[in-house]
Amino acid sequence: MISIAMATNRSAQRPNGAPQTKVCQFKLVLLGESAVGKSSLVLRFVKGQFHEYQESTIGAAFLTQTLCLDDTTVKFEIWDTAGQERYHSLAPMYYRGAQAAIVVYDITNQDTFGRAKNWVKELQRQASPSIVIALAGNKSDLAAKRMVEFEEAQAYADENGLLFMETSAKTAMNVNDIFLAIANKLPKSEVSTGGAGTRVLNDADAPRASSCCK
Amino acid sequence: MAASNEEEILEGFLCPICKADLKSASQLTNHFESLHQEEQDVLKSLKEIFGKAKKIILNNDDTDLKETFDRALKFSSQERYYAREEQTVGVSRSSTDYFKAVRSARLERYATETNKLLIRLDKLVCNMPSDPNQRKQHEQEVVPWLDGSSVKLCPNCAKAFNLTRRKHHCRLCGSILCHDCSVFLDLNVAKTIVDPSATPQPETSTAEKFGLRLCEHCYNLVQLRRQIQENRNVKTVLMSAYEQMRSLMEQATPAVEMYEKMCQSLFDGETIYNLSDVNAMRGRIGKLAEGIDLLSKHIASLPVQPGTRQAKLQNSIRQASAHYIKEELLSLRKLPTEAQIEEVRRQRYERAQKQIELERERIERERERREKEWGEEGEASGGRGQQHDDDNPILEQMNIIRDYIKEARKELRFEEVAILEQNLKDLKKEYQLQMLSNKS
Ligand SMILES: Nc1nc2c(ncn2[C@@H]2O[C@H](COP(=O)(O)OP(=O)(O)OP(=O)(O)O)[C@@H](O)[C@H]2O)c(=O)[nH]1
Ligand SMILES: [Mg+2]
Numbered sequence A: 001m002i003s004i005a006m007a008t009n010r011s012a013q014r015p016n017g018a019p020q021t022k023v024c025q026f027k028l029v030l031l032g033e034s035a036v037g038k039s040s041l042v043l044r045f046v047k048g049q050f051h052e053y054q055e056s057t058i059g060a061a062f063l064t065q066t067l068c069l070d071d072t073t074v075k076f077e078i079w080d081t082a083g084q085e086r087y088h089s090l091a092p093m094y095y096r097g098a099q100a101a102i103v104v105y106d107i108t109n110q111d112t113f114g115r116a117k118n119w120v121k122e123l124q125r126q127a128s129p130s131i132v133i134a135l136a137g138n139k140s141d142l143a144a145k146r147m148v149e150f151e152e153a154q155a156y157a158d159e160n161g162l163l164f165m166e167t168s169a170k171t172a173m174n175v176n177d178i179f180l181a182i183a184n185k186l187p188k189s190e191v192s193t194g195g196a197g198t199r200v201l202n203d204a205d206a207p208r209a210s211s212c213c214k
Numbered sequence B: 001m002a003a004s005n006e007e008e009i010l011e012g013f014l015c016p017i018c019k020a021d022l023k024s025a026s027q028l029t030n031h032f033e034s035l036h037q038e039e040q041d042v043l044k045s046l047k048e049i050f051g052k053a054k055k056i057i058l059n060n061d062d063t064d065l066k067e068t069f070d071r072a073l074k075f076s077s078q079e080r081y082y083a084r085e086e087q088t089v090g091v092s093r094s095s096t097d098y099f100k101a102v103r104s105a106r107l108e109r110y111a112t113e114t115n116k117l118l119i120r121l122d123k124l125v126c127n128m129p130s131d132p133n134q135r136k137q138h139e140q141e142v143v144p145w146l147d148g149s150s151v152k153l154c155p156n157c158a159k160a161f162n163l164t165r166r167k168h169h170c171r172l173c174g175s176i177l178c179h180d181c182s183v184f185l186d187l188n189v190a191k192t193i194v195d196p197s198a199t200p201q202p203e204t205s206t207a208e209k210f211g212l213r214l215c216e217h218c219y220n221l222v223q224l225r226r227q228i229q230e231n232r233n234v235k236t237v238l239m240s241a242y243e244q245m246r247s248l249m250e251q252a253t254p255a256v257e258m259y260e261k262m263c264q265s266l267f268d269g270e271t272i273y274n275l276s277d278v279n280a281m282r283g284r285i286g287k288l289a290e291g292i293d294l295l296s297k298h299i300a301s302l303p304v305q306p307g308t309r310q311a312k313l314q315n316s317i318r319q320a321s322a323h324y325i326k327e328e329l330l331s332l333r334k335l336p337t338e339a340q341i342e343e344v345r346r347q348r349y350e351r352a353q354k355q356i357e358l359e360r361e362r363i364e365r366e367r368e369r370r371e372k373e374w375g376e377e378g379e380a381s382g383g384r385g386q387q388h389d390d391d392n393p394i395l396e397q398m399n400i401i402r403d404y405i406k407e408a409r410k411e412l413r414f415e416e417v418a419i420l421e422q423n424l425k426d427l428k429k430e431y432q433l434q435m436l437s438n439k440s
């Protein structure tokens, strides 16, 4: 019922950008080998910063960031997990109940791509079945030392139905975009936790020119 | 496009549900398991992963056992799966005060009565004359007997007294009863009742003849007292299990010492023990560990009210023994492989061979020097030729000792094996020297 009201109100509200919008909250988890740049990606996305000497994460880090999409506000609750092997056992706690995951690898390191595939497999097996998974080939600014081919990763992502982008936390390339792509793919139901609710807004019928707070 | 965020970044062992920082991975998982356990399936997958991780870390033959002990050490957190159904309470009224009033009146009566009887019993038993007449007098001095002239029926069974059913007296209360209604208290038993510190004498079968004739009422009171005493001294199930467990531990400690010694000996290339000996010893320690584990589990599972000191005690015993097993019995050092032993022994053998060679050369030189000095005298003694060895007493002795060793080894008496092996070695050396000197 509210959806109808929203739909009719939408055109009236857009011009002045006053966001009489609904808020959707999503839990997003970052997974991947240590030093691939998970924390760096989050830091770039949340604070717009990059540190050449980013400290390795202990346990997990928690950050939030809000995105505005048309008439929806998407609030990401981000769990940046520690990539070191000894923390592996904690990961299930964090991806449990997550609606989205970004699995990160480093394009200059073949092993991290293998590790990323394992994370994808684990998510497919153990995480919520409706989870949206994105694969990020990070450090694309170091393309000169590339060890993982773009085509190879793209093919793998297609096969497994993952979103895929090569990113760089350093240059900010594709960082916002990958979060945005995830936000667009997530079902925005009335229930703010997302998941099984009915879709209020269909991606196809929503004009997607730009987001509101550019 | 992204609205900048004011909140600080949290980092650490954060609980994904309540965001508390738990300071360590294990504390975090404990917290998560005990407070946010709604989704058992996720938990299960978590545990599996933990199990695997642990296996990788320990990478040890005894991993499985170790894990069970690790689990036992923190098992208290998992004992909260009781059904939490609530029951509505109806109308209630406390009867405790009434109960206590009734009980204390009775208790008092029984207590004073029992005390009175015990004082009498004490007087009766000590200085009891053996002469029947004197004894009767003594008994009546302690407890005056009721005058039975007007009593026609036994107060207990209501049967008439006559020539065959004679009147008797309870030695503790002095009341009248027939023989059929009498019970007899063994004198030795009576002595231990009044003096619990006295060493208990065996009950005699002649209680009927020499014991104290009592009425049922007095007998029951005295017997009750005896039971209380015995219960106080009796070992509880927990105590006997604990004692059994301690004795296993006392066996285990020297066994571990022996094992370490044997193991070292193998590494040193000595031939006193075989690999199979040491393995047998390892097996025995394993058996002991198993026994201790079972007993301590048994102790921990004895029915007890949760939260009481008893519960804590049982729990602590279990934890202490699990710790003991893990630290003392399962941390045994690894045995060398057959090949390693072979190698060390070969090196040792070669060294010994070299030494013998040197010795021989030295004796040879000595002999040559002597021959040169004495000329043809040497020829005469050299004609003796090779001695026949088969009945050499040293060889015979060596064979006897070999048999002993076999025997001792079969019965896992490794201390003895060690001594015998040393013995055998000494004999060998002696024999070699003898052979050398015979040649010269
Ligand atoms: N050149 C380049 N370096 C990057 C990029 N992203 C991260 N790094 C560097 O890579 C290193 C590791 O980055 P982190 O963000 O700490 O990696 P992480 O995945 O969070 O590692 P853990 O916390 O140990 O799991 C840091 O020195 C970063 O500066 C990138 O896009 N380009
Ligand atoms: Mg990190």
Ligand SMILES: [Zn+2]
Pocket (backbone or CB within 6 Å): B015, B016, B017, B018, B019, B020, B031, B032, B035, B036
């Ligand atoms: Zn919590």
Ligand SMILES: [Zn+2]
Pocket (backbone or CB within 6 Å): B170, B171, B172, B173, B174, B175, B214, B215, B216, B217, B218, B219
């Ligand atoms: Zn009596």
Ligand SMILES: [Zn+2]
Pocket (backbone or CB within 6 Å): B154, B155, B156, B157, B158, B159, B177, B178, B179, B180, B181
């Ligand atoms: Zn009677």
